[in-house]
Amino acid sequence: MSAAKPQGKARNMIEAINDAHRVMMRQDPDVVVYGEDAGYFGGVFRATAGLQQEFGKTRCFDAPISEGGIVGTAVGMAAYGLKPVIEIQFADYIYPGYDQIVSEVAKMRYRTAGEWTMPMVIRTPYGGGIFGGQTHSQSPEALFTHVAGLKVVVPSNPHDAKGLLIAAIEDPDPVIFFEPKRIYNGPFDGHHDRPVTPWAKHAKSAVPDGHYTVELGKAEVVRAGNNLTVLAYGTMVHVALAAVEENGVDAEVIDLRTLLPVDVEAIEASVKKTGRCLVVQEATRTGGYGAELAALVQERCFYHLEAPVERVTGWDTPYPHAYEWIYFPGPIRMKTALKKVMEA
Amino acid sequence: MDGPTHSRPNRPALALHVPEPKYRPGDTPDFSGLAIPAAGEAPRPDVAAPDEETFALCNSLVRVLDDSGKAVGPWDPRLSPDTLRKVLRDMKTVRVFDDRMYRAQRQGKTSFYMKCTGEEAIAVAAAAAMDPEDMHFPTYRQQGLLVARGYPLAKMMCQIYSNAGDPLQGRQLPIMYSDRAHGFFSISGNLGTQYPQAVGWAMASAIKGDSRIAMGWIGDGATAEGDFHSALTFATVYQAPVILAVVNNQWAISSFSGIAGAEQATFAARAIGYGTAGLRVDGNDALAVYAAVAWAAERARTNRGPTLIEFFTYRAEGHSTSDDPTGYRPKDEPGAWPLGDPIARLKAHLIGLGEWDDERDSALDSEIDAAVRSAQKEAEKIGILSDQGFDDIPSMFEDVYATTPWHLAEQRDASLTEAREYLGRDSE
Ligand SMILES: Cc1ncc(C[n+]2csc(CCOP(=O)(O)OP(=O)(O)O)c2C)c(N)n1
Numbered sequence: 001m002s003a004a005k006p007q008g009k010a011r012n013m014i015e016a017i018n019d020a021h022r023v024m025m026r027q028d029p030d031v032v033v034y035g036e037d038a039g040y041f042g043g044v045f046r047a048t049a050g051l052q053q054e055f056g057k058t059r060c061f062d063a064p065i066s067e068g069g070i071v072g073t074a075v076g077m078a079a080y081g082l083k084p085v086i087e088i089q090f091a092d093y094i095y096p097g098y099d100q101i102v103s104e105v106a107k108m109r110y111r112t113a114g115e116w117t118m119p120m121v122i123r124t125p126y127g128g129g130i131f132g133g134q135t136h137s138q139s140p141e142a143l144f145t146h147v148a149g150l151k152v153v154v155p156s157n158p159h160d161a162k163g164l165l166i167a168a169i170e171d172p173d174p175v176i177f178f179e180p181k182r183i184y185n186g187p188f189d190g191h192h193d194r195p196v197t198p199w200a201k202h203a204k205s206a207v208p209d210g211h212y213t214v215e216l217g218k219a220e221v222v223r224a225g226n227n228l229t230v231l232a233y234g235t236m237v238h239v240a241l242a243a244v245e246e247n248g249v250d251a252e253v254i255d256l257r258t259l260l261p262v263d264v265e266a267i268e269a270s271v272k273k274t275g276r277c278l279v280v281q282e283a284t285r286t287g288g289y290g291a292e293l294a295a296l297v298q299e300r301c302f303y304h305l306e307a308p309v310e311r312v313t314g315w316d317t318p319y320p321h322a323y324e325w326i327y328f329p330g331p332i333r334m335k336t337a338l339k340k341v342m343e344a
Numbered sequence: 345m346d347g348p349t350h351s352r353p354n355r356p357a358l359a360l361h362v363p364e365p366k367y368r369p370g371d372t373p374d375f376s377g378l379a380i381p382a383a384g385e386a387p388r389p390d391v392a393a394p395d396e397e398t399f400a401l402c403n404s405l406v407r408v409l410d411d412s413g414k415a416v417g418p419w420d421p422r423l424s425p426d427t428l429r430k431v432l433r434d435m436k437t438v439r440v441f442d443d444r445m446y447r448a449q450r451q452g453k454t455s456f457y458m459k460c461t462g463e464e465a466i467a468v469a470a471a472a473a474m475d476p477e478d479m480h481f482p483t484y485r486q487q488g489l490l491v492a493r494g495y496p497l498a499k500m501m502c503q504i505y506s507n508a509g510d511p512l513q514g515r516q517l518p519i520m521y522s523d524r525a526h527g528f529f530s531i532s533g534n535l536g537t538q539y540p541q542a543v544g545w546a547m548a549s550a551i552k553g554d555s556r557i558a559m560g561w562i563g564d565g566a567t568a569e570g571d572f573h574s575a576l577t578f579a580t581v582y583q584a585p586v587i588l589a590v591v592n593n594q595w596a597i598s599s600f601s602g603i604a605g606a607e608q609a610t611f612a613a614r615a616i617g618y619g620t621a622g623l624r625v626d627g628n629d630a631l632a633v634y635a636a637v638a639w640a641a642e643r644a645r646t647n648r649g650p651t652l653i654e655f656f657t658y659r660a661e662g663h664s665t666s667d668d669p670t671g672y673r674p675k676d677e678p679g680a681w682p683l684g685d686p687i688a689r690l691k692a693h694l695i696g697l698g699e700w701d702d703e704r705d706s707a708l709d710s711e712i713d714a715a716v717r718s719a720q721k722e723a724e725k726i727g728i729l730s731d732q733g734f735d736d737i738p739s740m741f742e743d744v745y746a747t748t749p750w751h752l753a754e755q756r757d758a759s760l761t762e763a764r765e766y767l768g769r770d771s772e
Pocket of ligand 1 (some may be wrong): 485491506533534535563564565566567591593595597663681
């Protein structure tokens, strides 16, 4: 939307995330950061680079390859009073820590009636389009949006990544912070045969120095429109924006930013205005978060709808390495869906 | 299918080993083959000794009380008679409490209960050996920690009844206590999760330059969980100030300890592979438990790293109120257990010291019985499980998050409408 000229230094997503850590570690001595390769080297994606050098190795350190151990010790640290910000190297590897996240992190406040709380952030790069094969490409957000007690956040640009991560670290509840690694270096429009423009050329790469937050639970209308509401998050925000332009649809594109709790007001207001809704997710289709969105829209906007809610998703297969661009919900699937929802 | 599917003529068919306990229902248990070193035999390394010096102790058994109740050997903690009497009182209280709550469950006053009969020395003596500010990450058989640390019995019962006096607002299964002020972390139903949590708490204490240490607890069966191993990895990698206890009570519901790997190595010996200090301790000997925990605590407090302690004991009763152990082990196996009853052993010791007698013992029993009864009355006045669930329906939607998000607010309102319209019940 036509906002004031963005202030701040151009940064890519990694730099923005790195900066968020630095801001919070300077501000709050209880913030500790750890994960596999996260200390000395600063993480395989370099998101924690320089933190150990600046804050010492008891505040930023390498963890054993044990996601259960990483999350499990973070529970103890949070119980002590620290604020762990932990990195799971790839979202595909979060499963060994899943029990700790679902049974412990998410439930602690409730099961102890508030006696113990779990303020922590679990950061993890997710998503495909990087030829990562099935164990470096998955989008498991629905496994976490189904869990009471968690908050689930997915930024789609450097500005939001920093502001959301700071908000997540400051939040009294545990936040799973999914980082769309396909857009770490630049917004990806789904055209894999075209070069990716680096973030530096994008307005949302203007990342202010120092402390600022992007409120959790608030979506952003990233493109105003009248005839269709497109709900997207992460990498798919950019794929959706590109597809809307390419197909000449007067669509409103909403970047959800927080999946749990989702900004239902923003969704409702837009769909009631446009009368049509397309939900876009990169994850496998069945039981995905897009199904939740479609249900919400159907429950709340049924009498305003002029067409069934349409979904664009990955296929219900494991992520196929060689067929990545057949799997990825890109321009073709977007075009088909846009046509279908607009002509219904 | 007859015969192996991929046999080659010259090679023997492979056979799977499925461990079996020595005795099943109908058998006569005989533990005479069990290697039980004499009390006083195990050497006591200096607290500053390198980890390796403990490795032999991982395959032995630290014991202080001999068969006559005398304290012998280098591990004798030389506790004052007052401390000994306090430990005895706490152990007895736990046993009486267990009996009353077991009966309360049978009377339909609550859904579930778990006793620690025969294992009372472990939590009670460990609590005595730790500082009150140290943090425990317990399992469901360490009620002795709360009792020893003076947590009100009536409040424990309110938790069991999930009534309005339950500090956890009826959100947890009976016996899944939590109390920060008493250094007792919230018990999880998911076995093993508390183990790396204890390590994380200890790491945090070290990160902050604090002086408090943590103790994690796990059962023999649950050592098979990944969390056990990740906890040991983190504890040893970062030399966390933590004590990691394995309570080997021989049974994990109906599976004997061999199913968790006890046939091939002791649980204490797991420490050797990590290069961390390890001790195997007679868990029915309150003095040995105390001495071992005090030793490990001092190591932790002086930055000498973690200690894994296996408490060798026996679960004398069923796993829980839902279990009938006669279905999988001989009826008289608990009686045949050669390490005796921890309460009887400590009592004999105190009498041997001239610090106790049968008269005082039965007076103490009546006193405890009265205290537990009165706590139960107090708790039941507030309510039993079957009365619960309608007085504060909105509370059900609190504490999922720090502040209630829109979807929970909507669901709260819907649940109230349901209760009003369909159940004819109201909150407030
Ligand atoms: C992750 C998990 N798996 C299974 C269970 C069901 N379960 C509850 S207690 C138990 C046996 C535990 O045995 P052990 O660790 O030896 O402890 P004990 O009950 O003997 O004290 C099992 C299998 C559970 N609670 N959590």
